[in-house]
Amino acid sequence: MEKFTVHQGLVAPIDRANVDTDAIIPKQFLKSIKKTGFGPNLFDEWRYLDKGEPGMDPATRKPNPDFVLNQTRYAGASVLLARKNFGCGSSREHAPWALQQYGFRALIAPSFADIFFNNCFKNGLLPIVLPESAVAKLFDEVAAFPGYRLTVDLPRQVIVKPDGTELPFDVQPFRKECLLNGWDDIGLTLRQKDKIQAFEANRLATKPWLAHTLSA
Numbered sequence: 001m002e003k004f005t006v007h008q009g010l011v012a013p014i015d016r017a018n019v020d021t022d023a024i025i026p027k028q029f030l031k032s033i034k035k036t037g038f039g040p041n042l043f044d045e046w047r048y049l050d051k052g053e054p055g056m057d058p059a060t061r062k063p064n065p066d067f068v069l070n071q072t073r074y075a076g077a078s079v080l081l082a083r084k085n086f087g088c089g090s091s092r093e094h095a096p097w098a099l100q101q102y103g104f105r106a107l108i109a110p111s112f113a114d115i116f117f118n119n120c121f122k123n124g125l126l127p128i129v130l131p132e133s134a135v136a137k138l139f140d141e142v143a144a145f146p147g148y149r150l151t152v153d154l155p156r157q158v159i160v161k162p163d164g165t166e167l168p169f170d171v172q173p174f175r176k177e178c179l180l181n182g183w184d185d186i187g188l189t190l191r192q193k194d195k196i197q198a199f200e201a202n203r204l205a206t207k208p209w210l211a212h213t214l215s216a
Contacts, residue, residue: 001124003182007105008151009078012068013142014043019082020089021116025098029054038094039101043069069102073146081138082109087116087127096123106152108159110135121175122184126154128169154179 029041031054044052047069049062063070069077080099086109087095096119099107107125110132120127130138141161142148151160154176159167178188189196204211 001184004179012074012077017083021095024095038098042098042102084110088113091115
């Protein structure tokens with residue numbers, strides 16, 4: 001998992017409350033058995049005018065010119081600004097995969113759905129909860145100033161606005177440590193690699209029959 005320390009990025013606004021995971025990555029794309037390739041289908045039903053199916057070449061599709069991510073001023077955005085209850089609906093982990101693979105590193109909203117919130121941390125995304133009034137002001141500033149960028153400083157737990165104003169945010173210490181070090185669940189397990197190998201070696205020495213397999 002990619003480490004998250006300090007990130008500065010262009011902000012894209014999704015000005016809708018209760019954006020569910022089926023809007024983030026529609027159900028037909030869950031057929032894939034891979035963890036990659038979901039970025040082109042992020043917000044698929046909003047982003048394109050035609051119906052998307054797995055395996056379609058995005059270059060052959062009809063983009064919706066009114067959708068925010070298709071507007072030139074938001075090209076390359078890596079900070080997503082959203083309204084309350086972002087990521088509600090089903091618990092699909094494909095939603096943070098799609099956001100991360102599109103290029104987003106941080107999400108800012110007044111609230112997130114619990115399972116989606118947890119899945120973001122497990123996949124290198126930083127979901128930040130700010131007061132609704134602060135989020136509303138950010139929406140106004142993004143609309144007023146093309147090229148609006150924010151700096152997200154995880155070690156200091158602040159968002160730095162273009163004028164230098166800092167917005168503090170909370171993050172659970174364990175989740176913060178994992179993001180700073182790039183540890184997903186597998187990475188956390190591998191930190192105990194020596195202990196696991198020692199346990200397996202001792203088990204093999206004391207109970208060698210467990211290494212035997214039954215023939216068919």
